[in-house]
Each structure stands twice: as C-alpha cells, then as structure tokens.
Amino acid sequence: MTFNVTVQPSGVSFEVDRDQPILAAAIAKGVGLPYGCKDGACGSCKCQLVEGRVIHGAHQAKALSDEEEAAGMILTCVAAPQTDIVLEARTVPGAGEFPVRKMPTRVTRIEKPAPDVAILSLQLPANDKLRYHAGQYIEFILRDGSRRSYSMANAPHTQDASPGIELHIRHMPGGKFTDHVFHGMKEKEILRLEGPFGSFFLREDNPLPIVLLASGTGFAPIKAIVEHMRHTGDIRPVHLYWGCRSLVDLYAHEWLVETARTMPQLRYVPVLSEPRPSDGWTGRTGLVHLAVMADLPDLARHQVYACGAPIMVETAQREFTERCGLPADAFFADSFTSEKDKH
Incomplete structure (x- = not known):
C-alpha cells in the first residue's frame, strides 16, 4: 500500500510506501526536503503536518519534543504515513539534484594534522567523480551494515583532475569506525560509500552576506x-x-x-x-x-x-x-x- 505526500507551499507530491519514512522516499525520488542526520537526532527535518496521520519511529526529545508533536510537528526522517498526508515544509532547490549512488573508494592518504583528527584522501573509480553540492556528506557502509556519515571537505570541482574526496574525521575513542581509522587503517584499503546526502549547502541565489x-x-x-x-x-x-x-x-x-x-x-x-x-x-x-x-x-x-x-x-x-x-x-x-x- 502506498500513500500520497503533498508538500506545501511548493505543491510537490510523491508516493510513500506504508511504514516507509517520508524522508527516505523523498530522497529516492529526488524531492528536496530539508534534513541532516536521518536518525531522529538533529531536528533538521522537522516540519508541520497539515493533514493526515503518521507514526513516528524512535527519535530524541531534543529533536522533537512531546509538546511539538502534540502541536502537529513531525520528523520526516522517522515518520511513516498511515494515510495520505499534507506537509508544510521548505523544499530545498538542488537537494535532490544529484543521484544518490553506492560506489567503492580507495584510501590514498591518511594525514593526522592534530592528535585526534585524521584527513582521509579517497580515490574514486577512474572517470567517475562523485557529483554533489559543497557542504553535503557521504555515508560509509560498514561490513555489518551500519553506517557512518562524513562531509566532503573539498569542493566538487577539485575532482576535475582526478575523482576523489577529502574527509576530516575526529577520533571518538571506542568508536567502531574511528578507532579503525586511527589504529588500523592502511593506504590502499577499499571502503564502500553512498551519497551524496544532506540539504546543507550554499544557497547561491541570494546576495546577502x-x-x-x-x-x-x-x-x-x-x-x-x-x-x-x-x-x-x-x-x-x-x-x-x-x-x-x-x-x-x-x-x-x-x-x-x-x-x-x-x-x-x-x-x-x-x-x-x-x-x-x-x-x-x-x-x-x-x-x-x-x-x-x-x-x-x-x-x-x-x-x-x-x-x-x-x-x-x-x-x-x-x-x-x-x-x-x-x-x-x-x-x-x-x-x-x-x-x-x-x-
């Protein structure tokens, strides 16, 4: 069963499977809704439910309080529609412009400019640069299926000579991925990533400082x-x-x-x-x-x-x-x- 989601004031609409989070369907269909973590933790995707009914998955109170939920606010990253719904949300031009892709990447360099910071240089397949907006992020897909998110630190045009991305990673002691980066990762290691994600990027149509x-x-x-x-x-x-x-x-x-x-x-x-x-x-x-x-x-x-x-x-x-x-x-x-x- 699918439900229809309409986003006001833009009038954009798309279909969502029952029990599928609204945001996941929007990303898959290239609809630019605002979001950050995709895990119910940051609140960036919060918007107003105008019509219809949703069920929320697990999320943090700081991202959506009981009072906000009672007032009709929802988190699209963990909210699944139970009827056709109408949302009031800013759509983000360009957020779904580039296709979300899975691809392998090779570690070419690991620098440690600070004791708890690593800069990873990653090589992408030849002639296959990742298309993204400066400010967006990728997710590493780890062997157990869990994911870790990191923002690209290089602008897209820097891939023109050679497809690749730069990431800045802070060591979180005990962290499944960052412990490996700091204590086990070697150059030439192959990783799997998916992206681009996120609605954090420069709005280029605005002249304000x-x-x-x-x-x-x-x-x-x-x-x-x-x-x-x-x-x-x-x-x-x-x-x-x-x-x-x-x-x-x-x-x-x-x-x-x-x-x-x-x-x-x-x-x-x-x-x-x-x-x-x-x-x-x-x-x-x-x-x-x-x-x-x-x-x-x-x-x-x-x-x-x-x-x-x-x-x-x-x-x-x-x-x-x-x-x-x-x-x-x-x-x-x-x-x-x-x-x-x-x-």
Missing part, C-alpha cells in the same frame, strides 16, 4: 563551501568563525589565513575556548557563537551556515534568531551527531 560558523571538524563542509565560492567567483562578504578548544585543534589555520589573503571578501576569525598557556594565544577566546554576536549584533540581513557539535548549532540558532534578528529561514545547519549522540 554570509556567516560560516564551525566547531571542530565541522570545519570540513565549511572548507568545501569556501573552495566552491572561490572557484565560482562568488563575491559575497563572508565572515568565517572557527571555534576549537586549543591551538592544536585549529588544524587548518594556515590554510585559512592564506585563503583569506587571496579572497578579499573573506574575514577569518579563529576562537579558542580553552587555550593552553603554551599556545601563546592572543586571539579571541570563549564560545564561538558569542564571538559572532559580539561582532555582528544585527544579523537581520545575513545568512548563517553552521556546522559542528549539536550543542553549538542549537545554541547559535536560538541566540541568533532571538537576539540578533536573524530570520528563521536564514539559518542552515549540519549537526555532527556521533553514534553516541543518537542514543
């Missing part, structure tokens, strides 16, 4: 967006804030300093929350979203792209919209939810 906000390895998709803007000649003013604990965690600091030198519209502001005495740090300190608010107290005519720890993303979204006048629909986010975050 943008704020790029990252914490930790949330810098990866931000780096891809910066590379893409430089490649396309995008001249919008860009304020890039990168929050890390200490100096060693700013693993691409020199790259950003040099990039800002060659992109006059890019202003780079590193912020350390716990600088060590040995860092000799004289730059900004504290929470990275507060640095944004100090510099840009009025965000009414900006777009914000935030990526990193869920607590940073959630706090920035709330504070920017409540205290800095940022329109709710001008905040785009990708929370880096670990497996631990999902349980």
Whole structure:
C-alpha cells in the first residue's frame, strides 16, 4: 500500500510506501526536503503536518519534543504515513539534484594534522567523480551494515583532475569506525560509500552576506563551501568563525589565513575556548557563537551556515534568531551527531 505526500507551499507530491519514512522516499525520488542526520537526532527535518496521520519511529526529545508533536510537528526522517498526508515544509532547490549512488573508494592518504583528527584522501573509480553540492556528506557502509556519515571537505570541482574526496574525521575513542581509522587503517584499503546526502549547502541565489560558523571538524563542509565560492567567483562578504578548544585543534589555520589573503571578501576569525598557556594565544577566546554576536549584533540581513557539535548549532540558532534578528529561514545547519549522540 502506498500513500500520497503533498508538500506545501511548493505543491510537490510523491508516493510513500506504508511504514516507509517520508524522508527516505523523498530522497529516492529526488524531492528536496530539508534534513541532516536521518536518525531522529538533529531536528533538521522537522516540519508541520497539515493533514493526515503518521507514526513516528524512535527519535530524541531534543529533536522533537512531546509538546511539538502534540502541536502537529513531525520528523520526516522517522515518520511513516498511515494515510495520505499534507506537509508544510521548505523544499530545498538542488537537494535532490544529484543521484544518490553506492560506489567503492580507495584510501590514498591518511594525514593526522592534530592528535585526534585524521584527513582521509579517497580515490574514486577512474572517470567517475562523485557529483554533489559543497557542504553535503557521504555515508560509509560498514561490513555489518551500519553506517557512518562524513562531509566532503573539498569542493566538487577539485575532482576535475582526478575523482576523489577529502574527509576530516575526529577520533571518538571506542568508536567502531574511528578507532579503525586511527589504529588500523592502511593506504590502499577499499571502503564502500553512498551519497551524496544532506540539504546543507550554499544557497547561491541570494546576495546577502554570509556567516560560516564551525566547531571542530565541522570545519570540513565549511572548507568545501569556501573552495566552491572561490572557484565560482562568488563575491559575497563572508565572515568565517572557527571555534576549537586549543591551538592544536585549529588544524587548518594556515590554510585559512592564506585563503583569506587571496579572497578579499573573506574575514577569518579563529576562537579558542580553552587555550593552553603554551599556545601563546592572543586571539579571541570563549564560545564561538558569542564571538559572532559580539561582532555582528544585527544579523537581520545575513545568512548563517553552521556546522559542528549539536550543542553549538542549537545554541547559535536560538541566540541568533532571538537576539540578533536573524530570520528563521536564514539559518542552515549540519549537526555532527556521533553514534553516541543518537542514543
């Protein structure tokens, strides 16, 4: 049995099998609904149920509270329709533009620019580059069928010479995949991936200044967006804030300093929350979203792209919209939810 899903105000409609999550059907059919984790943990896919009935699978209260659910809000990543339904949701032009594909990839290089950060360079099959928007992510399919998600850190055009992607991976001690990356992975290892996924990417039809906000390895998709803007000649003013604990965690600091030198519209502001005495740090300190608010107290005519720890993303979204006048629909986010975050 299938049910019809209509998305307002766009009027887009598609069919969903009974007990199939709405988002999974939308992705398969190239319909651009907003989403992040696909696991009921981040809340990025939350939207209003206007008509009909759904059943929710397991999800976190911080992604959808009981009060929100009672008010008719749903998470499309874990909600399966039980009747024909009508949703009110922003559709995302371009989110379903590139086909989701499974493909093998070979590890060509493993760099460790910080003690708990690995940069993986992955080679794709010859003449078969992955098509994606800067900011999107792939999922590794592990041998037991479980999946791990990582954002591409290189812009799509960088594959023109040789198909491949760059990923920034933080070590999560005890993590099934990251323990292997840090202690067992060797060059030439073959992995399986699927992608692209996600609705976190640059909206290119808007001339407003943008704020790029990252914490930790949330810098990866931000780096891809910066590379893409430089490649396309995008001249919008860009304020890039990168929050890390200490100096060693700013693993691409020199790259950003040099990039800002060659992109006059890019202003780079590193912020350390716990600088060590040995860092000799004289730059900004504290929470990275507060640095944004100090510099840009009025965000009414900006777009914000935030990526990193869920607590940073959630706090920035709330504070920017409540205290800095940022329109709710001008905040785009990708929370880096670990497996631990999902349980």
